[in-house]
Amino acid sequence: MILHSNIPVDQLPRIITERILRSMAAGSTAARDRFPRLLEILGNFPEVSKILRSEVKKIPSWMFIRWVAQMMALLDKPEGPVVIPILIEIAKLYPQAVYYPFKISSEDLKPAAKKVTAPLEKILDKPLLNNLVTSLEKLTHPEHRFKDWTESLKPLMRNKNRSEEDQRKIAEIWQEMAQDLFDAASDHGTYNKKFATTWGKNMISKFGKDGSKLVKMSNETFLSFVGESLGMMMKDMVPRTTAKMKLSDFSRTLSDFEQSDQTTGEYIEIPGQYSGLGIPNPESHIKVTSFDTDVLVMGSLRRPKRVKFRGNDEKDHPFLVKGGEDLRLDQRVEQLFSVMNEILNSDPESYKRRLSIKTYQVIPMTTKVGMIEWINNTKPLKEIIEEELAKHEGKKKDDVNILKTTGATLHDGWIKSYANRTPGKKSSLCDYYYPMFEFATRAEAVKQVARQATTLPGNLLQLGIMGLSASPENFLSLRSQFARTLSVFNIASYIIGIGDRHLENFLMNFVDGGLIGIDFGHAFGTATQFLPIPELMPFRLTRQLRDFLQPLGVEGLLKNNMIYTLGALRESKSILLNTMDVFIKEPLIDWEKLARRLSREQGGEENTNVWFPKKKIEIVQRKLDGYNPAYITVQELRESVHARQNFMKNLESAILGDAECNARARIKQRCPSVKDQVECLIDQATDANILARTYFGWAPWI
DSSP states (O other): OOOOSSSSSGGGHHHHHHHHHHHHHHTOHHHHHHHHHHHHHHHHHHHHHHHHHHTTTTTTTGGGGGGGGHTTTTTTTTTHHHHHHHHHHHHOOOHHHHHHHHHHGGOOOOOOHHHHHHHHHHOOOOOHHHHHHHHHHHSHHHEEEEHHHHHHHHHHHTOOOHHHHHHHHHHHHHHHHHHHHTTTTHHHHHHHHHHHHHHHHHHHHHHHHHHHHHHHHHHHHHHHHHHHHHHHHHHOOOOOSSSSEEEETTTTTHHOOOOGGGGGOOBBBBBBOSSSSSSGGGGSSBBEEEEEEEEEOOTTTTTOOOEEETTSSSSSEEEEEEEEETTTTHHHHHHHHHHHHHHHHSHHHHHHOOOOOOOOEEESSSSEEEEEEOOSSEEEEHHHHHHHHHHHOOOOOOGGGGGSSSHHHHHHHHTTGGGGGGOOOOHHHHHHHHHHHHHOHHHHHHHHHHHHHHHTTTHHHHHHHHHHHHSSSHHHHHHHHHHHHHHHHHHHHHHHHOOOOOOGGGEEEEEOOEEEOOOOOTTTHHHHHHHSSSSOOOOOHEEEEEEHTTTHIIIIIHHHHHHHHHHHHHHHHHHHHHHHHHHHSOOOHHHHHHHHHHHEEEEEEEOTTHHOOOOOOOOHHHHTTBOHHHHHHHEEETTOOOTOOOHHHHHHHHHHOHHHHOOOGGGBBBBHHHHHHHHHHHHHHOHHHHTTTOOOGGGOOO
């Protein structure tokens, strides 16, 4: 698209909008990928709405499917009336491409927006899908649903002088809670029914059938009763570890479902079949015929459950159903990965090297439940390393834990050795880490990391993957793919600011060697800004990962691929930044909470819907503009909950590095080239002075 320099500036928004939309009508995928930019232009220049309304009618509706989430973020904005007709056209032809995004985005719509979206809501009123979502919500253990409901009551109960509106909301939440948890006559599975029978009478007696007693209850009494009840509930909750249960324990609706019994013509498609990259054919999409009668309950905190959807292709399609979580962050991260893959695929050097990120489907359904595609043929890196460590030490696998090795003991002891440098009782992790941040020197940190390295072989991951290989040639193939995917994931996760990269958050596909990142609860720098022990490294590149790449190492197998990846993404930064605009238009609830916390601790204003997400996107832009990653980490730390801590000066010095030892310290705030930026990233990720200061649970010695 060429624009002549003599075009008046005030005409540019109209011309850009018109030309991109006409290119889309002609089938241009490049123009399709720039549609989020048009949404941004629409927000800044409302006068283009007339052109947009007119031109989109000439474009096949499927071309907008990829950007449904971006349009949903505008439903209650001035741009809403412009994008709703597009969503309606998609919904008419491909309702299940829009159903779940609309369901979660419509939860908090104000009355005016609800009125405007009523035609869309009518099209998407699908009883079978409604029942599916309700049933999936009931897969969350009732003990956890009870905790979630009481958490939503706490802010209202804290008010001593409750207004009529507060009292109305308390009673309303209680009635929804009682219907969800304590209706023993409902048909939501034997486990849910037992919970309702066990606890319903007591709760109704305490809170009142209509919530009248709860409305008048003091906050102290409420907290005491809820805490005591929750303790007893959790004590009785089963299973305690990963185990199978029956689907009928949580949902008779799902366990009894047979598509052949449906008489309305409705059906459920296996989620994730609308990529927006080509014309969908719903007739050929895989439909759900039934559900496996068993569920695998995971042993992690929220007890997520693997449910197998049986398709009309005669295959099982497993998904991990997660309750009590808003999965929109994970979904948006996966969308960004998908956009990055398109950029890499169109870049000649990246395409030649087959650089890409493995993506998987994330389906947020409501703020209470969502699903993640279950990835077969994978193992967490932690499991591979621990299996090899067990062989090395002659122990059973269940008796080995990387957090209980000699290296772990040394790490913990070194952190705690600084505790006596500050006065007072030590009652939390911070009381041990903060003195270390403040007083530990570079020399001490480097010496500590070297000591830890002597306690454990550096090639455990390498040996573990050798054991998964059918032949030496197969091992080299696995290592090559591992290195390619690690290089791309490192750069992608740095740009998006993904933290909490402990070894259980990496999966390896033992068929092709590809590395897969999972669980993006900490993204856009929140692991640096909000975790009690801030993360200071741009990505994980610890000893086991580095030694696995030997003898060619980081220089031979990683660095060049990272340079090509970052170079391609920097060239197409406008596409990435426009895609991220959804975070500003529809901020996540968790982000709003974090922003309020940061405002309180720094004494700022609480205009959370504006400044917080915008700040996050500005940092991404600085990364894509080539700024030295050390300076960006310092910026995030200065804008964090740690900003006023005594350790800041010493920690900033460690992050910026030593010019005699660190490449990043010899480069100013902005890197002269992509190569320099990658060298700074690797330097920061592998610096012993940073790894020694890292949270114990991250296992930096591995």
